[in-house]
Amino acid sequence: MKKVEAASRSALERAAREASGKSYAPYSRFRVGAAAQVPDGRIFSACNVENASLGLSICAERAAIFQAVAAGCREIVTVVVYAPTESAVTPCGACRQVIVEFGPKADIVCICDSEDRIEMTLEALLPIPFGEQVQRNATDRRAAKDER
């Protein structure tokens, strides 16, 4: 892992673990915490928040990234996700898609209650993301409109 120094990585992991303590997961009882680091070193952490209408629930990773964006950060370099399990758990598909919007080159670190961990790039987790075509189409439409 090149982008994150060891001290910073342990702070990220601590933040993700602490955030899981705030999890609101009365339905799944799956208490997840995540921490996202931006280029200037700031860490934004969050937990999953469930809802009785389950589709309205949000994962810890997305909650953390949205906090970073709300603080004005548009680039994510590392995401740590902690789950209170024996095996490390990777971000779900929705979270991978949200991470790619702000951190297409992000490092992803998945930790749990054992020594098991998964460290990989988002590119490896989501090799062909949705979105580039949409952005290209939007750019093409703007260019076409400017030509009129």
Ligand SMILES: [Zn+2]
């Ligand atoms: Zn997710």
